[in-house]
Amino acid sequence: MSELSELYQELILEHGKNPRNMRSMEAANHNAEGFNPLCGDHITVHAHVVGDTIEDLSFEGSACAICTASASMMTQQLKSAATSDADSLFEQFRNMLTGPESNADAYEQSLGKLASLAGVRRYPMRVKCATLPWHTLKAALEDSADIATTE
């Protein structure tokens, strides 16, 4: 149970249940679909970008708690951010999940709530759940027509 509660922290369960910014977006000018065929996570990310700023960010779909919480926190963190921030945040997020363990604490500062997903690193089969929203956001910002996957 203790290992489990490290993975499924309160914050993750709460975002999984009541995701923020889970909605469609009429004004979106960047959209992309993401799919993880392994587990069936299937989401769409919508962004309204003006100049270099992500004015609005949302997602829709059906996904596991890890993926949903990651998408929820991602949209919170990057709303009103610069598009270049999306890249650097993704880089840090990915490092937290797959990089050297010793750095884990350092991510608290830069990643905020997203640091609660650090426990996913012990579940290699679940890392892709956490990164799917980010791959999908990347595809949206790059206007990629392909369905984003975590491969």
Add this chain to the structure above:
Amino acid sequence: MGNTTAHSTQTPTTAQSTFDVSAIRKQFPILNRQVHGKQLVYLDSAATAQKPDVVIDAEAAFYRNTNSNVHRGVHQLSVESTDAYERAREQIARLINAASADEVIFTSGATESINLVASSYGGMHVGPDDEVLITHMEHHSNIVPWQLLCERTGATLRVVPVTDRGELDMNTLRELLTTRTKIVSVVHISNTLGTINPIREIAALAHGVGAVCVIDGAQGLQHLAVDVRELGCDFYAAAGHKMFGPTGTGFLYGRKELLDAMPPWKGGGSMIRNVSFSGTTYADVPARFEAGTPHIAGAVGLGAAATFLQSIDRQALQSYEHDLLAYATEQLSGIAGVRIIGEAADKASVISFVIEGIHPHDIGTVLDNEGVAVRTGHHCTQPLMEQYNVPATARLSLAMYNTRDEIDALVQAVRTAIEVFDV
């Protein structure tokens, strides 16, 4: 409902008296291991079954004492390995009651077996105005080879619907069968729903319109005694690794007169009689369909698995598994929020379920943490997931070595998941 198997009626009491599960468990060494500090509870045999000592030992003994290529050398080891390889073919033929060992072709699994039929038989007998009939409950490996065949030949793929209970809509199946139908390919036991399909009836219907009947038997042999002649099918595709044999093994049963008339599908060594640039002639069946060096040690292990299965009282095993299925169904149904998908009257010990408010992938992780191995996902049956309007399911699949205690462990772990997610 056609009473297609011996286990359709409940006979749980005889199961205990003649089926000794603890004696079976002793033969599967992996069952002793721990996972995350807990005793392993392996409920994923539909993905691949665990291996008994006799299979592990047969494969290891082959490498230790006999290893060499088959059909190639005059030296002693080659003679012995050829004997061992061909003996394995006979062991399988006996298990399924084939008319001769020549009707058994070694493959890498059910997928390759189906592709062989689609490519060789299909390529020869299916044309632009013809139809291939499959069902909505097929595994991707009994869908995609036929889609490829239809793309190549211009034929049409027809699909028999599945009822909400998870049974084939037999009336529509009858309607879809016409003289245009050349191949009917149906799963014996659904890996997602557990449904046991009425194969005898389907084979007879297919023959009625002049079509051949292919059975995807990937999930068949580990649960049922299969007699291919009694079933009346023309081809039976089997997965060795799901019937307690080594991974990377499988076979195709085909009626001899059909195989004899079929062209090769892969070219190479062993499948030829004579090669020349003015024209190559092909070997007889089964060598014609086994190009290249086969998985010899795997075939030997699979032969051992076939003999192992034959040594078991199948009637008692079926009753035992039926009892486990009934118990697991009852226990899971008793948990608020759990929905079982697949309620066919004739069902093997496979249960797909979902829990309201918890994604199957999260269920899988919580269960794994408790040492309970189940499969989560679409189980390579995406059309079925769509029909039931779920992105995925959690699936437990019970084999001969599972027990009621293990089902209790699963149920406890499901309760833990519900607690963690507070649904």
